[in-house]
Amino acid sequence: VDLRIGWQPIVEPSRVPQADGTYEQATGATVTWNRFEGGADVVAAIASGSIDIGYVGSSPLTVAVSQQLPIETIFVVGNIAEAEALAVKGVTTPEELAGKKIATPFVSTAHYSLLTALKHWGVDAGSVEILNLRPPEIAAAWERGDIDGAYVWDPVLTQIKSTGGTVLADSADVAEWGGPTFDAWIVRKEYAEANPDVVEAFVKVTGDAYAAYLADPEAWNAESAEAGKIAELSGANAADVPLLLKGYVFPSLEQQASADFLGGGTTEAIAATAAFLVEQGRISAALPDYSGAVTTKFVEAAIGQ
Amino acid sequence: MTVATEAAPLSQAERDRAKTRRWRKALPALAGLGVTAFVIALWHVASTSGWVSPVFLPPPASILSAFLRLFHTGYVDSTLLQHIGASLWRVFSALFFSVLVGVPAGLLIATSPTGRGVLDPIVEFLRPLPPLAYLPLVIIWFGIGETSKVLVIALSMAPAIIISTAAGVRSASKSQVNAARAFGATPLQLLTHVLLPAAVPSILTGIRIALGAGWTTLVAAELVAAGRGLGYMIQSAAQFLVTDVVIAGILVISAIAFAFEALLRFIERRYVPWSRNQ
Amino acid sequence: MTVATEAAPLSQAERDRAKTRRWRKALPALAGLGVTAFVIALWHVASTSGWVSPVFLPPPASILSAFLRLFHTGYVDSTLLQHIGASLWRVFSALFFSVLVGVPAGLLIATSPTGRGVLDPIVEFLRPLPPLAYLPLVIIWFGIGETSKVLVIALSMAPAIIISTAAGVRSASKSQVNAARAFGATPLQLLTHVLLPAAVPSILTGIRIALGAGWTTLVAAELVAAGRGLGYMIQSAAQFLVTDVVIAGILVISAIAFAFEALLRFIERRYVPWSRNQ
Amino acid sequence: MSELRLNAVSFVYEGARTNVLDRVTLGIGKGDFVVVLGQSGSGKTSLLNLAAGFLEPNHGRIILDGKDVTGPSAERAVVFQDDALFAWSNARDNVAFPLKLRGVSRDERNASADALLADVGLGGQGDKKIWELSGGMRQRVGIARALAAEPEFLLMDEPLGALDAMTRDQMQELLLTVWSRSGTGALLITHSVEEALFLATRVVVLAANPGRIALTQDFEFGRRFLAGENARALKSEPAFVAAREELIAAIHRPDYEVAA
Amino acid sequence: MSELRLNAVSFVYEGARTNVLDRVTLGIGKGDFVVVLGQSGSGKTSLLNLAAGFLEPNHGRIILDGKDVTGPSAERAVVFQDDALFAWSNARDNVAFPLKLRGVSRDERNASADALLADVGLGGQGDKKIWELSGGMRQRVGIARALAAEPEFLLMDEPLGALDAMTRDQMQELLLTVWSRSGTGALLITHSVEEALFLATRVVVLAANPGRIALTQDFEFGRRFLAGENARALKSEPAFVAAREELIAAIHRPDYEVAA
Ligand SMILES: Nc1ncnc2c1ncn2[C@@H]1O[C@H](COP(=O)(O)OP(=O)(O)OP(=O)(O)O)[C@@H](O)[C@H]1O
Ligand SMILES: Nc1ncnc2c1ncn2[C@@H]1O[C@H](COP(=O)(O)OP(=O)(O)OP(=O)(O)O)[C@@H](O)[C@H]1O
Ligand SMILES: NCCS(=O)(=O)O
Numbered sequence A: 001v002d003l004r005i006g007w008q009p010i011v012e013p014s015r016v017p018q019a020d021g022t023y024e025q026a027t028g029a030t031v032t033w034n035r036f037e038g039g040a041d042v043v044a045a046i047a048s049g050s051i052d053i054g055y056v057g058s059s060p061l062t063v064a065v066s067q068q069l070p071i072e073t074i075f076v077v078g079n080i081a082e083a084e085a086l087a088v089k090g091v092t093t094p095e096e097l098a099g100k101k102i103a104t105p106f107v108s109t110a111h112y113s114l115l116t117a118l119k120h121w122g123v124d125a126g127s128v129e130i131l132n133l134r135p136p137e138i139a140a141a142w143e144r145g146d147i148d149g150a151y152v153w154d155p156v157l158t159q160i161k162s163t164g165g166t167v168l169a170d171s172a173d174v175a176e177w178g179g180p181t182f183d184a185w186i187v188r189k190e191y192a193e194a195n196p197d198v199v200e201a202f203v204k205v206t207g208d209a210y211a212a213y214l215a216d217p218e219a220w221n222a223e224s225a226e227a228g229k230i231a232e233l234s235g236a237n238a239a240d241v242p243l244l245l246k247g248y249v250f251p252s253l254e255q256q257a258s259a260d261f262l263g264g265g266t267t268e269a270i271a272a273t274a275a276f277l278v279e280q281g282r283i284s285a286a287l288p289d290y291s292g293a294v295t296t297k298f299v300e301a302a303i304g305q
Numbered sequence B, C: 001m002t003v004a005t006e007a008a009p010l011s012q013a014e015r016d017r018a019k020t021r022r023w024r025k026a027l028p029a030l031a032g033l034g035v036t037a038f039v040i041a042l043w044h045v046a047s048t049s050g051w052v053s054p055v056f057l058p059p060p061a062s063i064l065s066a067f068l069r070l071f072h073t074g075y076v077d078s079t080l081l082q083h084i085g086a087s088l089w090r091v092f093s094a095l096f097f098s099v100l101v102g103v104p105a106g107l108l109i110a111t112s113p114t115g116r117g118v119l120d121p122i123v124e125f126l127r128p129l130p131p132l133a134y135l136p137l138v139i140i141w142f143g144i145g146e147t148s149k150v151l152v153i154a155l156s157m158a159p160a161i162i163i164s165t166a167a168g169v170r171s172a173s174k175s176q177v178n179a180a181r182a183f184g185a186t187p188l189q190l191l192t193h194v195l196l197p198a199a200v201p202s203i204l205t206g207i208r209i210a211l212g213a214g215w216t217t218l219v220a221a222e223l224v225a226a227g228r229g230l231g232y233m234i235q236s237a238a239q240f241l242v243t244d245v246v247i248a249g250i251l252v253i254s255a256i257a258f259a260f261e262a263l264l265r266f267i268e269r270r271y272v273p274w275s276r277n278q
Numbered sequence D, E: 001m002s003e004l005r006l007n008a009v010s011f012v013y014e015g016a017r018t019n020v021l022d023r024v025t026l027g028i029g030k031g032d033f034v035v036v037l038g039q040s041g042s043g044k045t046s047l048l049n050l051a052a053g054f055l056e057p058n059h060g061r062i063i064l065d066g067k068d069v070t071g072p073s074a075e076r077a078v079v080f081q082d083d084a085l086f087a088w089s090n091a092r093d094n095v096a097f098p099l100k101l102r103g104v105s106r107d108e109r110n111a112s113a114d115a116l117l118a119d120v121g122l123g124g125q126g127d128k129k130i131w132e133l134s135g136g137m138r139q140r141v142g143i144a145r146a147l148a149a150e151p152e153f154l155l156m157d158e159p160l161g162a163l164d165a166m167t168r169d170q171m172q173e174l175l176l177t178v179w180s181r182s183g184t185g186a187l188l189i190t191h192s193v194e195e196a197l198f199l200a201t202r203v204v205v206l207a208a209n210p211g212r213i214a215l216t217q218d219f220e221f222g223r224r225f226l227a228g229e230n231a232r233a234l235k236s237e238p239a240f241v242a243a244r245e246e247l248i249a250a251i252h253r254p255d256y257e258v259a260a
């Protein structure tokens, strides 16, 4: 069998088995890795049948499901915590955001978090000048002083923080305010039905990698073999890897199966995201029920192994 | 003495010939319409019969309704006309600057060895630069305002104009250039009275190619903190899989480009008829 | 009777003239070098004196070391040569197909009213399409394999080739075309023996413009599921603000484009000298 | 016998007010050598372009062997007023062009082309590029190219205008020889009345504005030359000299003058 | 007095083996009318291009008023063998071109251009586009353009080759009149020996391969015509006829023939 995976260059533990070829061994499939720079393209690729398993953020995931693409979520990479944050200059309270220029990559998880935070603070989104910029351009605009802040992720976030930016809120805060954002692995339903064992093996390997990291996060320091592999694949600096890894709250396989994640929390988060996107006028309608887009089948099978 | 020639009555054969000629003239337009109709029909069948998921290729009818929606209520906070206005302004500012810089640059490259030595490496270096890669540098130097957007578009247009201008100048025949010089044309006069007119058809071709390039770069340019614009609208819609808006946006771009292409061709036929008559 | 002419000894004035001529020939190259050196010096000062943050414009020296690093150890899992290989393959496959399709299309547009009627709307529709906007559609229809990437690049190249070919065909003089027809050339022979040769200089110009466009589109094409390639490398580095790799990658693209530009110009001088001698 | 006929042909360029040609009737049989004389701008080139099929008459018909002419074709080769050579190939390839169209092998057509180049006084210059040829050389390459086509009708627009007297005489003799040998029908435009008299079986004088046939007259000087008479002697014959004066007068009859 | 001088000028085209011109020495003073004759390909156009400053000699010097010529300039106007008109403007604007360069006002230069067009027999045709002109008309526009420049030296390459006899005679008379009135120095290339004799104060015959001066001879027929003598009578004078025979022979002396 073939297994075509669409991944994104994000610093997370499964880069290690990806580098080691563990997925090939465990699934027994011929694995092809396709790198994407954003969730929207991953969704398009899954829809076209070009890939079987893909890595997406919660926003593109919600969009895909709302458009009734036949996919399901098999593994939550983790809730985004300090990895994405609103860093600003010359602003100390949320109220002062009015009239300021805040940049964020539109449609990303960061964009969603920014809007959720503003809503939480009771700041009218229309009073803030929200600009659509990609991370590297955010760094440049910040450097130049064209923007007052940005909701963005690493390494640009770190770059901003090291040049006078202070964090007003991060995604961990936003999650508490009822707007969790997360990344997840999704699968084409058709593929999952035809090759349940491959998908299960995929989840198992990924879960094992997370377990290895969670067992001793400090061991994955800048000089470690793991950090080296992650850096090599993603393009990040090896020295930055430990910090980048701390930006997510990675759940173990057992937590995945619980009501906090695939067991219920994920469905709720998707539904909330959908409602929010409808409110923003970005998609025309939400589904009444998102539970069909989430399954614990594979994490449970992996735990059972 | 001028002998007036009255028109003799037309024979049947002559009338037939005139008819064929009329037909022949109408043929291209008819063929074009036929192809367009065929494509739309095929599209309709493809999207309604389930060959392609309507998420990725909505049927023509839903594009039409998206279009109406865009026109009346808009998308991402602006109506269609506002998006069009913003983008038109950017593309034509960029065209203006790239002609302003590109035509003289092309003239210099074609006429002065030193000009060529200095400008050629610069042009050849800039030409293949991918806008997606140098956007951060553009922002560092020019900020996130309109300047950057116009600059990115202009950078994608200028090469076609420069190269076409240079090629056009070289198309002035040796004897035309010699003639002008022998009548005492200063280098500047040679340029304005001979090389430039000779290059006009080629410059027009360059502008046509450049406008095409400009529209394709629009989306990249509007990655830079745009709050309005067709590229921005398409971009946002694409991310949310709102494919009908994407396609409607693309069609609007095509229609605008089409209109300007027609205008340029009209200008070509009207003002540089000699390019077809030699 | 052929009278041989022995070379008379050169006078001082004649020797001076020869010297000036040699100088004049070297001038462009010297000016080019001078400008390049000046730009690099300016860059060095800008990045080391703190005008521009080295995060966005690292000094030339660090680009050099990035270059060596790329060459020996690579970046994102491949060495520089592998990235170059993958991108070259894509750009030249795209060039191959866009010439394969674009030249006949241009010929048809210029020669057959029906061809023009059918192809013109299609070309004019495709021309302004922004790759970034239709990328998702391309993925849907053609998947994420090499086909999509080559297609996106080819779509950005074809218009320049089509338009230049058509313009070139029209540059064949009326009497040349008439001559061929009067010697009994079939439409096909007219095409291969007259229109095509007459169009060659223009087609070469088209290819030059197209290659420039192709390189700029490469990065967009390699946004999609690439595992290797210069655009992919630049893109990845940009995400992580590894600017020295970004700039090294851009320079590599420029250098490659430069080399092919030089090759095309050589071909032009060598094989279509008549375009400069009429 | 094969004939190229213009039947009451009128022609006007698009956008122009007066007819360039007005009801011109003219037949060129195989074996005829028709020479057209007329003032500059009287419509000679237009007439030839109509006969060649490059232009379509607005009234009247052009008939070849009973069929309407709808465009150019291989049995009517043309020598152009501007040379219309192919700049991208050398002299030999230009001459060999009609043969190439017919699928003659490379060696064969090169041999023929070289022979023809020698006939027009350009032996050994086949490798020269077009832009390396002088004006007169280009004209001769154009003639050689038309001869290579071995056409049934040979239409020539001032083919010898840029040649010195002797080369011109040689070319005239060449044209006569080829014409009589191959039984071609020839239409030649010239400004040299002597040339017209020496070559023509029939001379046609075109009056200007609108172009129409002012005079048609048959001659025998060319045939007599071919039969072995001396060219110089022929040209100084009183009949020749008288005919020349007459034709010159006909060309410039004041009531035919170009309107200012 | 002003003089344009070729001093032992040799010239070879890049890449060619034999010289096109070999140590040609020739002076054209103001008031001179030098006519160059020679076989097709003997180097006449090359000679004119050198005098005009379009080509640089490989050996020898070209001197105008004591200074080396380094390129073309306004005091040497040229009529080209191929007409070299500007396709993008009409006949009038082409003729007015040299005046435009000098900053003459639009009305004035249009008036001059129209007058010159009338002089060359194209009165009222100023609005015609270049591609709407016949071959002979184009040549005359080229002449009118050169005359408009009012140059010190007028260099003409077969300017009357595509004209009918009468128009040609008229143009010859025009050239003579303008030349004598303005005191220009003229260099004219032609294939018509009669034309040469009628116009020239000096005839130069160029031998071919390499091009070199085979013969130089002075004549007075043009001056006599200007003084009021009858052109026809002049041309049938025994001296004229004899000179013609002599020149024809000189052009085609066998040892000067183009090598095959
Ligand atoms: N650009 C060129 N490159 C190489 N050779 C050339 C070039 N132009 C002319 N020649 C050669 O130089 C010689 C003289 O050419 P030129 O045009 O001066 O002759 P010409 O006397 O004007 O002939 P014609 O009466 O036919 O116009 C010829 O043999 C020709 O082939
Ligand atoms: N393409 C054209 N469009 C409009 N008018 C034209 C065109 N070509 C020629 N004419 C006009 O038609 C008339 C006849 O031109 P034509 O070329 O047939 O003359 P010709 O007899 O060959 O003259 P010449 O001896 O000078 O070559 C001229 O008045 C000319 O201005
Ligand atoms: N961090 C997730 C990126 S995206 O899939 O939302 O584009």
Ligand SMILES: [Mg+2]
Pocket: D044, D045, D046, D081, D157, E134, E135, E136
């Ligand atoms: Mg003519």
Ligand SMILES: [Mg+2]
Pocket: D134, D135, D136, E044, E045, E046, E081, E157
């Ligand atoms: Mg010549």
